[in-house]
Amino acid sequence: MDVRNCRQCGRLFNYIGGSYRNLCPNCIEALEDKFGEVKQYIEEHRTASIGQVSEECDVSVKQIEQWIREERLTFADDSPIGIACEACGATIKSGRFCENCKNSLASQLGSVYKKESTPTANKNFKDSARMRFLDK
Ligand SMILES: [Zn+2]
Ligand SMILES: [Zn+2]
Structure with a gap:
């Protein structure tokens, strides 16, 4: 059995793997709720910056970037949001390169x-x- 401390709330939980490493089921659920909120916010505010989304939805910029890398969040062409290509640093809207x-x-x-x-x-x-x- 792989028991870990949740990175978010510090509680012990049985680690079962998955894309959210070191988070307990409760925190994963809360994060998924957040994801829905962020997604909706972006749909309603298509030109919001990543800092704005982070502030309005109370989610870390890092978390938003992770969702972008996982291609779970997509943005309109006129959105200022972008992340750096992992190879050359060019601004991209989703994925890694x-x-x-x-x-x-x-x-x-x-x-x-x-x-x-x-x-x-x-x-x-x-x-x-x-x-x-x-x-x-
Ligand atoms: Zn937790
Ligand atoms: Zn590139």
């Missing part, structure tokens, strides 16, 4: 994949596949 970094990360992953399957292996595979087809 900007479009540019997402694309270059994707092509990096692509080249790793290419390195793993060499062109010769690829050709052999294609040939044997064709042969199998002709055998039929």
Whole structure:
């Protein structure tokens, strides 16, 4: 059994995992209520800044940023709210990386994949596949 102290209220609770680390079920429930409040506030105040949301809803800026990273909160194009891309620091509206970094990360992953399957292996595979087809 994994018993921990709740980071928020200090009570002991049985840790069961999940996206809210080190929070007891009570505090998670309170935080989910807060999330609903923040979401509604943002819908009603589309151009509110992150500081304003934090103050009006009594939620830490850090918590709001976490929700943005988890892509649970989305913002209108004219909203001033943004967080920094984790790779280049560009302002983004949700997630962890900007479009540019997402694309270059994707092509990096692509080249790793290419390195793993060499062109010769690829050709052999294609040939044997064709042969199998002709055998039929
Ligand atoms: Zn708690
Ligand atoms: Zn970036």
